[in-house]
Amino acid sequence: MAAPSISVVIPAYNEGQRLPRFVAALTQVALRQPTPRVEFLVVDDGSAPEHSTLQRDSVEQAQAQLSAASSHHRFTYVAAPQNGGKGSAIRLGWRQASTDSTWLAFLDADGAISADEFFRLTRLTDAPETQAMDVLAGSRILMAGRRVVRNLGRHLQGRIFATLTDLNFGLHFYDTQCGVKLIRASVLHPLLDVLREERWLLDVELLALLKRQGARCLEVPIDWEDFGGSKVVPGLDAARMFWGLFKLRRR
Numbered sequence: 001m002a003a004p005s006i007s008v009v010i011p012a013y014n015e016g017q018r019l020p021r022f023v024a025a026l027t028q029v030a031l032r033q034p035t036p037r038v039e040f041l042v043v044d045d046g047s048a049p050e051h052s053t054l055q056r057d058s059v060e061q062a063q064a065q066l067s068a069a070s071s072h073h074r075f076t077y078v079a080a081p082q083n084g085g086k087g088s089a090i091r092l093g094w095r096q097a098s099t100d101s102t103w104l105a106f107l108d109a110d111g112a113i114s115a116d117e118f119f120r121l122t123r124l125t126d127a128p129e130t131q132a133m134d135v136l137a138g139s140r141i142l143m144a145g146r147r148v149v150r151n152l153g154r155h156l157q158g159r160i161f162a163t164l165t166d167l168n169f170g171l172h173f174y175d176t177q178c179g180v181k182l183i184r185a186s187v188l189h190p191l192l193d194v195l196r197e198e199r200w201l202l203d204v205e206l207l208a209l210l211k212r213q214g215a216r217c218l219e220v221p222i223d224w225e226d227f228g229g230s231k232v233v234p235g236l237d238a239a240r241m242f243w244g245l246f247k248l249r250r251r
Contacts, residue, residue: 005035005036005037005038005101005102005103005125006036006037006038006039006101006102006103006104006105006122006125006182007038007039007041007093007094007097007098007101007103007104007105007185008038008039008040008041008104008105008106008107008118008182009041009043009089009090009092009093009094009097009104009105009106009107010022010040010041010042010043010093010106010107010108010109011043011045011086011089011090011093011106011108011109012042012043012044012045012047012051012055012089012109013044013045013046013047013083013086013089014047014048014051015047015051015055015109015110016047016050016051016052016053016054016055017054018109018110018111018227019042019054019055019058019109020054020055020057020058021111022109022110022111022115023040023042023058023059023061023062023075024058024061024062025111025114025115026040026062026115026118027062027065027066027075028115029115029116029118029119030066030071030073030115030119031065031066031069031071033119033123034071034072034073035072035126036122036123036125036126037072037073038073038119038122039073039074039076039097039098039101040059040062040073040074040075040076041076041078041093041096041097042055042058042059042075042076042077042078042109043078043079043080043089043090043092043093044056044077044078044079044080045080045083045084045085045086045088045089046080046081046082046083046084047083052079055077056077056079059075059076059077060075060077062075063075063076076096078092078093078096080092084198085198085199085200086198086199086200086202087195087197087198087199087200087201087202087205088198088199090106090202091192091195091202093106094188094192095192101185102125102184102185102186103125103182103183103184103185104182104183104184104185104188105180105181105182105183106179106180106181107179107180108179108180110179110227111227112179112224112225112226112227113138113178113179113180113222113223113224114223114225117222117223117224118180120222121136121138121180121182121220121222122182124136124220125182130218132216133216133217133218134183134184134187134210134215134216134217135181135182135183135184135187135207135210135215135216135217135218136181136182136218136220137173137175137178137180137181137182137207137217137218137219137220138175138178138179138180138181138219138220138222138224139173139174139175139178139219139220139221139222140158140175140178140221140222140224141174141175141219141221143221145221146221146222146223147223147224147225148223148224148225149224149225149226150224150225150226154226158175158177161176161177161241161242161245162174162175162176162177164242164245165204165245168245168248168249169204169207169208169211169249170211171204171207171208171211173207173217173219174219175219176203176204176207177200177203178222178224180222181203181206183206183210183215184215187210187213187215188210190213191206191209191210191213194209195209196251197244197248199240199244200241200244201241201244201245201248204245204248205248208248
C-alpha cells in the first residue's frame with residue numbers, strides 16, 4: 001500500500017456511541033475522495049471495555065471496507081495502556097504514524113467537524129494558496145459561507161480562554177481549541193520529545209512551540225456543530241484549563 005500523505009490521530013475515550021458513526025462517515029467520504037491519502041489512527045485512551053469493543057469494531061469494519069475497495073486510505077486501531085488524556089493519546093498516535101507522511105494531524109472523535117469538512121481541509125494541503133503554510137488549523141468563526149452551531153455558554157467561555165491565551169502567548173489565534181489541526185511532519189517531528197501537555201492544553205503548547213520555531217500558521221474557518229455528549233465538565237474543567245495556562249506559561 002502506498003504511504004499516506006496525511007496521518008490523522010482521532011483520540012477516543014469512551015466514545016462507543018459517537019465514534020462508530022463518525023468512522024462510518026469518514027469511510028464513505030474517503031471512498032469518494034481518493035486523494036490526498038489519509039491514514040486514520042484511532043487511539044483508544046483507556047476506555048471502558050464496552051466502549052473499547054465498539055471503537056475497535058468500527059475501525060476494523062472501516063478498514064475492511066477500504067481494503068475491499070482497494071482504497072489508498074487506511075484505518076488503524078491503537079490501544080493506550082491507560083487513560084492519559086487527549087494530549088497523551090495524540091502524541092501516542094503521532095509516534096505510531098507512518099514515517100512517510102508529509103502531514104500529521106488530529107481530529108476530535110465527536111463528529112462536530114463532519115467527514116466532508118475534514119476532507120475539505122485535507123485538500124488544502126495541496127492547494128496553491130497554502131503551499132507556504134506549515135500549519136492548517138480549523139477555526140469556529142462564524143462568517144459568510146460557514147455554519148457554526150455551538151452552546152452559548154461554551155462559546156463565551158471559549159472567547160475568554162482565547163483572550164487569556166493571547167495575552168500569555170501572543171499567538172494571535174481566534175480559536176486555539178478547535179478540534180482539527182494539520183501540521184507538516186518535518187516541522188512537528190522535532191517537537192514530539194518536547195511536548196508535555198496531556199490533556200486539552202496540547203493545542204496551546206503546540207502552537208506556542210511552533211510559533212517559536214517560526215512556523216507559518218493559517219486558521220481555516222470551518223463548519224462545526226455541537227452534537228452534545230461532551231466530556232468537558234462545566235466550571236471544573238474551565239478552572240483546570242485557566243490554571244493550566246498559568247503553569248504552561250511558567251514552563
